[in-house]
Amino acid sequence: MFLYKIDNDLSLKLIDLTDTAKVFELTNQSRGYLREWLPWLDSTTMIQDTQNFISGCLKGYSENRNLTTVILYNGEIVGTAGFNQMNWSNKTAQIGYWLSEAYQGKGIMTRVAKALTDYAFRELKLNKVEIRAAAENNKSRAIPERLGFMNEGCIRQAEWLYDHFVDHIVYGMLAHEWNH
């Protein structure tokens, strides 16, 4: 497998269509949990929806616009992570991620976000990495904060989440600030 090894129990693998069934199953298992902060649960009800998502990721990857991976924990797929957007003119990328409910609390997401930030600066030679989190999603906000990202602002009512708007905190890390 084509892996980006993070440490002994964690790796990232570029997502492809052979991951469809597993990613859809994971979505179903954590549906209620994920739905609190992610907007795509209600439009992901059939395996075909996950397949369309992965096809979209692959098309974006082939055009160098994004990069999506599955997170492997001891060889098991436990979530996805990657760069939702890569802007080569401005040398910025935005990290997105989600993790199955059953694998919370192991520091997985922080290690993944750290590895992706490393990858953005060292391999892709980008200048800036952003992570956006809903203002009241403390778990998600803790990740960039733990990694030393700067809180650059609060974009009000940035996202519609089924029945209400949520504010987004934008966290940013510049290449010259990153010393991991």
Added chain:
Amino acid sequence: MFLYKIDNDLSLKLIDLTDTAKVFELTNQSRGYLREWLPWLDSTTMIQDTQNFISGCLKGYSENRNLTTVILYNGEIVGTAGFNQMNWSNKTAQIGYWLSEAYQGKGIMTRVAKALTDYAFRELKLNKVEIRAAAENNKSRAIPERLGFMNEGCIRQAEWLYDHFVDHIVYGMLAHEWNH
């Protein structure tokens, strides 16, 4: 003409290919002036570049992703303005604009931004309008500030401008705050 009349001397017209020559001429006349804050001058050197820009605008418009207009001042094209991005899931739009050097100082840009914000809330029923300006571009920042937009954050090194990065101030206005 299909116009959105702002007041006695100002209107907006949906951009189309018949505007190519005039928009390119205007670009050439203000090239040095515009280049201080806009990133596309060096890649807009032939009329074909402006034509590609307008074709892209029209394609985005036909897919309901953006809306670009030419600004008419006493019947003359003096700049462009519009929604660079419209996000229908989140009900947000982002306003962008530029004005020929010769027409600065007449309050044109403020009236245009006000009219577009009105249009976003009243016609398009959006919830949020954003305007981004470079942190040191006081002229551009004055427009959302004059209209009462809130400064929601400073996105550091958000844009590469030929030979240096600039920070972006994000200004936001919510539908329920807009009383013009």
Added chain:
Amino acid sequence: MFLYKIDNDLSLKLIDLTDTAKVFELTNQSRGYLREWLPWLDSTTMIQDTQNFISGCLKGYSENRNLTTVILYNGEIVGTAGFNQMNWSNKTAQIGYWLSEAYQGKGIMTRVAKALTDYAFRELKLNKVEIRAAAENNKSRAIPERLGFMNEGCIRQAEWLYDHFVDHIVYGMLAHEWNH
């Protein structure tokens, strides 16, 4: 709104997807009436059909091949009108239109056709405007006749209308003949 104001109670607005529900409703209300002379009623049974029609209009507009508007009468959508085809090599355009049954008899269609002909000659700098009407559709034929278009021929069995062919009268107006 981006309007082409004809007179105090009539304007044209470029059609867009926000018009879908209203245009479909209007189609349903006048279904029997419109079906006498228009071929698309039986293939326009769901709102999705109207949405596809509008998307097609917008794509053609973005490629400068047609221009479709909704007719606003005292602010209400009462029909559509526009240039079904624009041929830039030959500098010709063909006007098409339909009006809801409830708004017949107010001279709306004649004023709209006159305004579009004006637009073709004055704004688009075309040389020829054509209007085609079924030979036995007296109401539709009266419009170009009232505006002074010349009857240039009868194209026999030009159109299949559900269960029979109809002949088309081609009416033409040249730029140098137009003195309105």
Added chain:
Amino acid sequence: MFLYKIDNDLSLKLIDLTDTAKVFELTNQSRGYLREWLPWLDSTTMIQDTQNFISGCLKGYSENRNLTTVILYNGEIVGTAGFNQMNWSNKTAQIGYWLSEAYQGKGIMTRVAKALTDYAFRELKLNKVEIRAAAENNKSRAIPERLGFMNEGCIRQAEWLYDHFVDHIVYGMLAHEWNH
């Protein structure tokens, strides 16, 4: 070869890319002659232009929108002919053709137009065949007239030919009138 045999010395062959060099050569040999009535000579100056034309024909053919053939006279390509447009809703087709200067005066074009009209009614089961000719192009007009097509009208200034407009005579033949 895939041929539609007309008589002992004439056949039609579906055009394909292997015909490019010969069709371009023929165009060059009759350039002055063809330019009197055809609008595409000045934009057909390189073999690549002819190749683009043939690719366009093949794409239209694969979508059942047109059918273009090369005319073979004693095995030599001497021109092209076919249906420029096929409208399956209205069951009409429009014949277009051109013949190299060197092969004029042998009745080739009349036999070809007759064969295509036959093909439209017998094989394609269409209802109407149209041929359009410039009003002052007597040679071209003689063909539908000789075959008994009816003159259905004169479409004024229908076509821009380099530096002036020409009127078009529309000739029509209905399936039930065709007794050849």
Added chain:
Amino acid sequence: MFLYKIDNDLSLKLIDLTDTAKVFELTNQSRGYLREWLPWLDSTTMIQDTQNFISGCLKGYSENRNLTTVILYNGEIVGTAGFNQMNWSNKTAQIGYWLSEAYQGKGIMTRVAKALTDYAFRELKLNKVEIRAAAENNKSRAIPERLGFMNEGCIRQAEWLYDHFVDHIVYGMLAHEWNH
């Protein structure tokens, strides 16, 4: 019709959408017979499937990648044949074919394969023609063998046929070997 006449009772015609109903009917009549060696029967259950197949053929033909014909025996469609792949860099083509059960035993397929090989060498100026047949499909293998093609190898488990793999024999004929 555009025909490649093979002999008094056999011709080939480029496939087009007007053949859809007949080809689908033929498929249905020989479904059990054809299914023994062809992989597409179970995914060809509605007339729309045949239409998609023909559209695909026409698209490939318009891009010069393949050429598919219907076999006419005394004017009746009895099967299809053609070049599944044409490789213009390497100057090779691969012949594929199927014949309705009712028309077996008349030497039709051998005459068709001979005519297509002729066409590949004489008209298309290719250098190599290949025919692949399943190793145990004696009827299909007899055709290239009768025409003097050389058995160039046995590609093991080359094709999945519903519930088992079959080996393919590759037969080849070079242009300089062909003396028919």
Added chain:
Amino acid sequence: MFLYKIDNDLSLKLIDLTDTAKVFELTNQSRGYLREWLPWLDSTTMIQDTQNFISGCLKGYSENRNLTTVILYNGEIVGTAGFNQMNWSNKTAQIGYWLSEAYQGKGIMTRVAKALTDYAFRELKLNKVEIRAAAENNKSRAIPERLGFMNEGCIRQAEWLYDHFVDHIVYGMLAHEWNH
């Protein structure tokens, strides 16, 4: 990096656009050497050609039709390898590869081909792997032979190489035969 680690000094990495410069440089360094057996050298003369090749690889990858990697030897790109074609209906894939002249003689290609065959059977669950080599290219033929692939045939004049045809030996390995 997303790597498939083969052993201590060898890994494969999915090719992407950041590899363009290095792959083009490698091509240039081994141009004469590679040209003996590969057909694409004369059409790969500018870095844009390599970029188009990689874009094509990425598009094929996003559609699950191929998978191309760069070979990393002690962290340096020394060639490319992958599956030129993956046929999911028939569960087959075809391996292709080239190695810079400077890195010949280290057993790199055999280890890479072994790893890709492993990947095809273990990860992709395919049934058959093919490797094709020109009949007189002993170095390339030695690789499948060393790995125990079966010689399944000699496809005569299968490929045009600048000025002559070459025969191809087809080597095949079935999943159940693979015991590495």
